Amino acid sequence: LEPNPCPLPAGWIPYTIQVGDTLTTLAEATLSTVAALITANCLANPDDIRAGEIIQLPMMPGPVPTQSG
Numbered sequence: 001l002e003p004n005p006c007p008l009p010a011g012w013i014p015y016t017i018q019v020g021d022t023l024t025t026l027a028e029a030t031l032s033t034v035a036a037l038i039t040a041n042c043l044a045n046p047d048d049i050r051a052g053e054i055i056q057l058p059m060m061p062g063p064v065p066t067q068s069g
Contacts, residue, residue: 006042012056019051029061 015026023034023046038046041055049055 006040006056008056009036009040009058012040012058013060014054015057015060017049017051017053017055021049021051023049026055026057026061030057030059032058 023037023043026032027034027037034046037043037055037057043049043055
């Protein structure tokens with residue numbers, strides 16, 4: 001295995017992308033930002049994430065808050 005060229009923030013954990021996940025929903029669910037996820041994971045194309053891929057997140061995603069009236 002080659003070393004990860006990305007400077008992984010301390011305490012981040014591996015997460016396997018699930019069907020339907022997007023960087024936006026993962027950022028919201030982990031109280032992070034899309035930009036932080038892109039930087040930490042060295043994503044060349046943030047629109048091209050696939051179920052089964054493993055990325056690093058600051059915490060396990062909780063339920064995404066829903067818009068309630």
